[in-house]
Amino acid sequence: MLFLLLDVSGVCHLRCQRCLEDLPHSVDLASRLQLLEGDDLMQDDASDEVDGIEASKELDVLALVEDEILLSLPFAPRHDEGVCELATNSFGRADDRFGMLAQLKNKF
Ligand SMILES: [Zn+2]
Incomplete structure (x- = not known):
């Protein structure tokens, strides 16, 4: 019998389903x-x-690893309770970004 051992570790950046951060x-x-x-x-x-x-003669290991990772991801990822509030406060920063965009637009 032949086995393929997969050992994958790392960090994926997901989008929180509550605050979208x-x-x-x-x-x-x-x-x-x-x-x-x-x-x-x-x-x-x-x-x-x-x-x-x-x-098969040529096994797409990368796709295999990708599938394994996808299967392991939570269906609806969310920050821990209370952490999202911090993210909500960062909307101020988002506004700043829009402000900067507006300033850039005025230059042209
Ligand atoms: Zn969140």
Whole structure:
């Protein structure tokens, strides 16, 4: 039996579904995928804890890693309770940005 071991760690920047501000999300994944050939894939008898994937000559590992990360992400990411209020106060900064844009526009 052949296995592919994935060990992924890093930080993804998600968007908080409450305040729409940046939400850093730590990713720390370790998964074991069983490499199966066409026939084995049909009678996928891999146990529940191990996912079976089709082994091809050229496996798109990057896409595989991407899928694993996407699957691990929360469906509706949010800051912890109370943290969003800080972000709401930063709307002042957003206004400043618009102010700066207006100033730039007046220059031209
Ligand atoms: Zn938030």
